Amino acid sequence: MPDQTNTDAEAAPAGRCPIIELSGAHKHFGDYHALRGIDLSVGAGEFFSLLGPSGCGKTTLLRTIAGFEALGAGRLVIGGRDMAGVPPNRRPTNMVFQSYAIFPHLDVGQNVGFGLRRSEGSRAQKAVRIGEALEMVGLAGYERRGAQALSGGQRQRVALARALILRPDVLLLDEPLSALDKKLREQMQAELRRLQRQVGITFVLVTHDQEEALIMSDRVAVMFEGRIAQLAGPQELYRHPASRRVAEFIGMMNFLPVIATGDTLEIAGLGRVPRAGLRSAAPDGQGPPEAGIRPEMFSILYPGEQTGRRTAQGTVRETAFYGDMTYYEVILDGTERPVTISMKNMPGRMILSPGTQARIAWDAESVTLFSAAW
Amino acid sequence: MSGLRLYALVYLAFLYAPIALLPIFAFNDGTVIAFPLDGFTLRWFRELPQTPALVASVRTSLWIAGSTALLSTVLGLCAARAGTMARFGGRDAMMGLIMLPLVLPEIIVAVALLVVLLALGLPLTGWTVIAGHTLICLPFSTAILGSAFRALDPALEEAGIDLGLGRAAVFLRVTLPLLMPGIIASLLITFTISLDEFIIAFFLTGTEPTLPVYLWGQLRFPQKIPVVMALGTILLVISVVLITLAEIARRRAAARATGIDSGA
Numbered sequence: 001m002p003d004q005t006n007t008d009a010e011a012a013p014a015g016r017c018p019i020i021e022l023s024g025a026h027k028h029f030g031d032y033h034a035l036r037g038i039d040l041s042v043g044a045g046e047f048f049s050l051l052g053p054s055g056c057g058k059t060t061l062l063r064t065i066a067g068f069e070a071l072g073a074g075r076l077v078i079g080g081r082d083m084a085g086v087p088p089n090r091r092p093t094n095m096v097f098q099s100y101a102i103f104p105h106l107d108v109g110q111n112v113g114f115g116l117r118r119s120e121g122s123r124a125q126k127a128v129r130i131g132e133a134l135e136m137v138g139l140a141g142y143e144r145r146g147a148q149a150l151s152g153g154q155r156q157r158v159a160l161a162r163a164l165i166l167r168p169d170v171l172l173l174d175e176p177l178s179a180l181d182k183k184l185r186e187q188m189q190a191e192l193r194r195l196q197r198q199v200g201i202t203f204v205l206v207t208h209d210q211e212e213a214l215i216m217s218d219r220v221a222v223m224f225e226g227r228i229a230q231l232a233g234p235q236e237l238y239r240h241p242a243s244r245r246v247a248e249f250i251g252m253m254n255f256l257p258v259i260a261t262g263d264t265l266e267i268a269g270l271g272r273v274p275r276a277g278l279r280s281a282a283p284d285g286q287g288p289p290e291a292g293i294r295p296e297m298f299s300i301l302y303p304g305e306q307t308g309r310r311t312a313q314g315t316v317r318e319t320a321f322y323g324d325m326t327y328y329e330v331i332l333d334g335t336e337r338p339v340t341i342s343m344k345n346m347p348g349r350m351i352l353s354p355g356t357q358a359r360i361a362w363d364a365e366s367v368t369l370f371s372a373a374w
Numbered sequence: 375m376s377g378l379r380l381y382a383l384v385y386l387a388f389l390y391a392p393i394a395l396l397p398i399f400a401f402n403d404g405t406v407i408a409f410p411l412d413g414f415t416l417r418w419f420r421e422l423p424q425t426p427a428l429v430a431s432v433r434t435s436l437w438i439a440g441s442t443a444l445l446s447t448v449l450g451l452c453a454a455r456a457g458t459m460a461r462f463g464g465r466d467a468m469m470g471l472i473m474l475p476l477v478l479p480e481i482i483v484a485v486a487l488l489v490v491l492l493a494l495g496l497p498l499t500g501w502t503v504i505a506g507h508t509l510i511c512l513p514f515s516t517a518i519l520g521s522a523f524r525a526l527d528p529a530l531e532e533a534g535i536d537l538g539l540g541r542a543a544v545f546l547r548v549t550l551p552l553l554m555p556g557i558i559a560s561l562l563i564t565f566t567i568s569l570d571e572f573i574i575a576f577f578l579t580g581t582e583p584t585l586p587v588y589l590w591g592q593l594r595f596p597q598k599i600p601v602v603m604a605l606g607t608i609l610l611v612i613s614v615v616l617i618t619l620a621e622i623a624r625r626r627a628a629a630r631a632t633g634i635d636s637g638a
Contacts, residue, residue, distance in 0.1 A: 087535070089540060101527060101533035103548060
C-alpha cells in the first residue's frame with residue numbers, strides 16, 4: 001500500500017498528472033442543492049472513490065463527470081479539455097451503471113461491441129477486440145449468450161467489458177457492487193482492483209460502503225450534503241479522520257467525554273493526559289469535546305501482564321466472538337457508556353466472559369480530539 | 375355452485391350470447407333471422423365479394439384503420455415519451471387532455487368535429503374520419519406505449535449515449551427495439567378500434583362509407599341481413615385475432631422489460 005499522507009489532499013497525488021479537475025462545482029435540482037462547491041483533482045491511473053451516505057451528492061457528481069448532468073456553476077476539465085457543453089457521447093469517459101444497463105435485446109458480443117464505431121475496423125477485427133475484452137473480464141467465449149441468461153456477476157462483467165473496450169481515459173462506476181451478494185462482492189472488489197492496475201485506466205467509483213472504498217481505492221473523497229468532508233488515502237482517512245462525522249462514517253470509533261484543565265486533559269475512564277501531542281480533528285461546531293479511539297487501539301491485558309503503555313480499568317459487559325476477532329463491550333471505571341474493544345484471537349488468549357474485571361492498555365497517540373471549539 | 379358463480383355465468387351469457395348468434399345465422403340457409411335453423415350454407419359468404427359497394431367499403435375501412443393505427447401510434451409514441459421521461463410544466467394537463475376522449479361521449483366528439491369541419495369549410499373525406507379516429511385512438515396508444523416506456527430502464531438509453539451514440543442512433547438501436555412489442559400492440563389495438571368504430575365514421579365520412587356505416591345502411595333491407603351476418607362473423611374473427619396478438623405482444627413487452635432482472 002503506497003504511503004498516502006499528502007497534506008494537500010485536493011491535489012492529485014505526486015507523480016500523477018491530473019486527468020479530472022473539478023473546481024467550484026455546484027448543482028441544483030429545483031430547490032435542492034445537490035453539490036455545494038466541490039473542488040477535486042483525480043490523477044491519471046488513479047483508483048478514486050466517492051464515498052458517502054445516500055443523498056450526499058456522490059452519484060450526482062459522477063453523473064456530472066459523465067455528462068448526464070450539467071454543472072450549475074464551476075468548471076470541469078477532463079484530460080485538459082473543458083467539458084462545458086460536451087455531451088456524454090463526446091467525453092473520454094465511460095460508465096458502468098448501477099443496474100448494469102445490459103441491452104436485453106442483444107447478445108453478450110453485441111453488447112460489448114455496441115460502442116465500436118463502424119469506422120473502427122472490419123467485422124473480424126471487431127470480433128477479435130470483443131473476444132479480448134470478454135477474456136479480460138473472465139467471460140471468454142460468451143459472445144453468443146443472450147443477455148437475459150446472465151447472472152448478476154456476469155452482467156457486471158459484460159458492463160465492464162463494454163466500457164473498457166472503448167479505452168476511455170476515465171471509467172465511472174456507479175455503485176457497481178451493491179447488487180451482488182457478499183461473497184461475490186468481495187471477489188469482484190479484488191478483481192476490479194486487479195483490472196484497474198492491468199489496464200491503467202482511471203477509475204472513479206461511487207459507493208456507500210466504507211469498507212469497499214478503503215479496500216479498493218488509492219484515494220477516497222468522503223462526501224456529506226454536497227460537500228467533500230475529507231479527501232485522503234484509505235490509511236490517512238481511517239487513522240486521521242478530519243471530523244467527527246468522517247470518524248463515525250469510516251469504521252467504528254469510541255467517543256469518550258473530555259474535561260479540559262489547562263495543559264492537561266481528563267478523558268472519562270482513561271485518566272489524565274498532557275494536551276500537547278494529542279491530535280485534534282477540525283472543529284465541527286457540534287457536540288461536547290470528546291476523545292475518539294478506534295476499538296483495535298485498545299488492548300485487554302492478561303492478568304499480571306507488564307506494559308509500557310497507559311492503562312485503565314473496566315468491566316466486561318458483553319462479549320461477541322467473531323472467529324478471528326472478539327469484540328468486547330467494556331464499561332470503564334467511572335463511566336456509564338461502554339466502549340468497544342476488538343482483540344485478535346491468538347493461541348493461548350482466553351475469551352473474557354461478561355462480568356470479568358479487565359485491565360486495558362491504550363496510547364495517547366491513538367487518540368483524536370473532537371470538539372465544537374478548542 | 376355458489377350464487378356468485380351462477381351470477382357470473384348468467385352475466386357472461388347475456389353479454390356474449392348475441393355475439394354467438396352472429397356466426398349461427400351467418401351459416402343458416404334462410405333469410406329470416408329466427409329459430410329453427412334451416413340448414414348449413416356458405417351462400418352468404420359467397421355473396422360477399424359479389425357486392426361491389428361492400429367490397430369498396432371494406433377497402434375504405436382497411437385504409438382508414440391502417441392510417442389511423444400508424445398516425446395514432448406515432449403520436450402516441452411521442453406523447454408517451456414526453457409523459458414518462460421528460461419533465462415540463464403542464465405535463466399532467468397535457469396527458470389529461472390526451473386521455474379525455476376516453477370519457478367523452480363519442481357522439482359529442484363526432485358532432486363537435488363535424489361542426490368544426492363545416493365551419494372551416496373542409497370537405498368530408500376519408501381523411502376527416504382518420505382525424506376523428508386518431509383522436510379517439512390516441513388515449514389507447516398513449517397508454518400502451520406509456521407503460522412500455524415506464525418498463526424501460528432509463529439507464530439503457532443513457533448507456534447507449536455513454537457508449538458514444540447520438541440520441542437518434544440510441545433511439546433506433548436501443549429504445550425502438552425494446553418498445554417494439556408495445557408498438558405492435560398499439561398498432562393492432564388502434565387498427566381494431568378504427569375498424570369497428572361507427573359514430574364518428576358516420577358523422578365525418580364523405581362519399582365513401584366505412585364498413586360499419588355501410589352495414590348500418592344495409593340493415594334496412596331484410597334480404598341482405600344474412601350477408602351482413604356473414605360479414606359480421608368475419609369481422610368478429612379478425613377482431614379477436616388482432617386483440618389476441620396485441621395482448622401477446624404487450625405481455626412480451628412486459629416480460630422483455632422486466633427480463634433485465636430475471637436472468638439470474
